[in-house]
Amino acid sequence: MSNQIDFQKVARETLRLEEQALHVLAEQIDERFSRACEIILQCQGRLVVTGMGKSGHIGRKMAATFASTGTPSFFMHPGEAGHGDLGMLVRGDVLIAISNSGKSDEIMMLMPLIKHLGVPLITISANDTGPMPQNADVALTLGELTEACPLGLAPTSSTTATLALGDALAVALLDARGFTAEDFARSHPAGALGKRLLLHVKHLMHKGAELPKVRPDMPMSKVLYEISDKRLGLTTVVDEHDTLLGIFTDGDLRRMIDRQQGFDINVAVADVMTKKPFTISAEARAVEALELLRDKKINQFVVVDEANKVIGVISMHDLIQAGVN
Template sequence: MPANELHIDFIESALETLQIEQQALKILSQQIDQRFVDACEIILKCKGRVVVTGMGKSGHIGRKMAATLASTGTPSFFMHPGEAGHGDLGMLVRGDVLIAISNSGKSDEIMMLMPLIKHLDVPLITISADDTGPMPQNANVALTLGKAQEACPLGLAPTSSTTATLALGDALAVALLEARGFTADDFARSHPAGALGKRLLLHVTHLMHTGDELPTVSANTPLNKALYEMTNKRLGMTTIVDEDHKLLGIFTDGDLRRLLDHEQQLSLDVPVSEVMTKNPFTINANARAVSALDSLKEKKINQFVVVDDQDKVVGVISMHDLISAGV
């Protein structure tokens, strides 16, 4: 019979599901005790990798758990317990830590591996609803979720239990991240691709115009020659520097338009230093590209002069450069 003929209130069903799963997380929070500390300490001492395993829905959660651990400073991967019994157990070696997930704590596929796990002397951390099953009974640390109602009205489909397991995995990853002093730069190194990697990895030095692309004139350069430098370098501006290449000011297309608006007879022989903008905004080459973009937007300007610690000009970066790079 179609769902609409059963007069199901979909919103009510959704809210009830969320309430049941929220309750599961409350129950889980009551299970966080010294065992959680022990599990974190075992993983921190691990010289190898954290291997996560689980069957069915637990396996899906395990894959996500391993991925989150790996991306936050804890080398980790997922091992399918069924495939492990047919050769993939070679992934697990002495020095690793095994996290085994089974809500019942009785997974046959994982229990079949127990003799070799013990032979390798690999520390075992289990995640299950309670500690009565054979898996937690064989564990070095048995983490439990607590007895919570599944959101599935049949009580069959893993719902609340998988949500709680996922949250517990995240809690482990975050606690370990904080214990390792994991930084945004560390995170960037494991996320080099895509927009996230660009935002975290790219610095001003990677995108700025330098060398022959950098428009630069001296203070006594006539305005007409400064305009030629601007046109030749195609950045809509030029830097003005002293004999040590330290920044004195800039002259931009905007400065030229303002001069034309206010000067009846503009002399192109005037030294550019007399019409330049002094004390322009600058940025360091080591600044993150995303910080440069945010600052440009905040200050409502189109480019930064890039200087080193001695205030010497080393480059120019524009908003166009940053946007084109996908920052």
């Protein structure tokens, strides 16, 4: 039987109807939308989102989007609210209630207490004729749209439009708050963006007892022990104040052996070190460090302070292992 159905045609028609729903929704954006944004911006508590069934699923996503873009928010299930969870809603909050019909029994049951708390109510429904929008401070509407479901029963176009309206609110509020990429990263510290914007060299560098350091007059026989012991593939060379004088790396050792067919293990490291090595600040972003390492085709940076004192070492391996890319 499935061979008699043009799946691609059905898909295109579904998308056409949902696209049409977004055009209808765009015509509904007026001063009510602005008023809803103002109410939310003035909120001293949390933005609480509620809805039953498919509206509830959309509401959960809306609350998550608000929360991640600078508007503290959470979802409250209206059925559970009638059995104790209404305690989540307190004076100072703002409530967004979603119901395509505008007459969800579970939400209407909560209306007396919502009014008693003095919580501003923003509703989202197809039109403003139902009891929910009639009781709202702001009634946002989706407009007269056609569900993509051929039976006209399963919420499809209406849920798409509701989701888009929630995104529009979140983006408008984000813009009004001056929310930045750094702000977004703070609520997504484990994500790629969070690592790019929040991780700095100081968070990943080797320091303290892990830091390889030798004096310039130390013979290579002892320098090699320091490199091997600290396992970073190099050692810094510093004076008595920890001021950076140079570095000696595994690569330097290999090049010396290639050139000299061996080398004097008693030679002082100052005679063979690389002077003026590449350095970086502890405050530099980790992603910038990785880009510079790749650009300069080196594996490590010495981390120095403003006085050129050695405070750490960071390697490409450290950055990649931390998920910086």
